[in-house]
Amino acid sequence: MTTTTETTADTTATATVLKADGVTMRFGGLTAVRDVSLTVRSGEIVGLIGPNGAGKTTFFNCLTGLYVPTEGRVAYKGTTLPPKPHLVTQAGIARTFQNIRLFANMTVLENVLVGRHTRTKEGLWSALLRGPGFRRAEEASRARAMELLEFTGLAEKADHLARNLPYGEQRKLEIARALASEPGLLLLDEPTAGMNPQETRATEELVFAIRDKGIAVLVIEHDMRFIFNLCDRVAVLVQGQKLVEGTPDVVQADERVIAAYIGSPMEDSPEDEALAEVQAAEAAAGAADTQEDAK
Ligand SMILES: Nc1ncnc2c1ncn2[C@@H]1O[C@H](COP(=O)(O)OP(=O)(O)OP(=O)(O)O)[C@@H](O)[C@H]1O
Secondary structure, X not given: OOOOOOEOOOOOOOOEXXXXXXXXXXXXXXXXXEEEEEEEEOXXXXXXXXOOOOOHHHHHHHHOOOOOOXXXXXXXXXXXXXXXXXXXXXXXXXXXXXXXXXXXXXXXXXXXXXXXXXXXXXXXXXXXXXXHHHHHHHHHHHHHHHHHHHHHOOHHHOOOEHHHOOHHHHXXXXXXXXXXXXXXXXXXXXXXXXXXXXXXHHHHHHHHHHHHOOOEEEEEOOOHHHHHHHOOEEEEEEOOEEEXXXXXXXXXXXXXXXXHHHOOOOOOOHHHXXXXXXXXXXXXXXXXXXXXXXX
């Protein structure tokens, strides 16, 4: 991956928010991601699905600078990204993690304020001296953080400790913190994991509202109903490679996806055997009842 920041001659740069080209990630002998290209355009919600171990999180880590891809290039709005997480965030990509990573003993508001650090310009001396510039910046940051808490429905809990929030609200807080860096693209890694159906529905609404604010979204999720309801486009990773990409209708109907991921019952599969046993038992019970009635 190129480590310098350079502007490409990508003429679709205004519409293209994220462009990953031929991303490959190897860990020793294991190729976790193989030659994956993906584009996310302005105003889009794109889904990334695939079985466990398909390479989805590794791909996210390549996009956000946590990993330096073995091969390939990632560009945000036409500019190649340096593989450093804080520079990627500064450029305009924010993310949440599969496992919640909040500051448990900080308040809800403080967690969001932490997310704003890439957007505050006040330097160390200004912060130490707590001069008027610093105070103004701090007030503006708090106001923006409160706006984000209103937006995510957490404003009333601004002073609560993050660890005391119910699970679904902790996930929302992660999203609020990610939004605090004012991203143009939000990456969500399994945002509904462990949620009940109501919380999942609320997350769906929240993601639509984020998109309506002009932020493109790339989301990994195992919940198919959530993905197919939400996304404009879905890419399917299987064993590190992109198998299919298309609208939810196209992806759902693709036989390779059904076979590789959603899982069509195979001939002679254990499920078939179990079903046949149940049917045989029901037929035998039915026959016994008929004989009983005939007596
Ligand atoms: N740091 C690492 N070192 C070595 N192997 C890794 C590393 N990270 C991931 N892998 C391997 O890469 C493959 C892809 O893993 P990854 O976590 O990206 O899959 P995933 O699609 O996100 O899975 P899940 O849906 O279970 O989260 C797996 O075989 C995993 O064991």
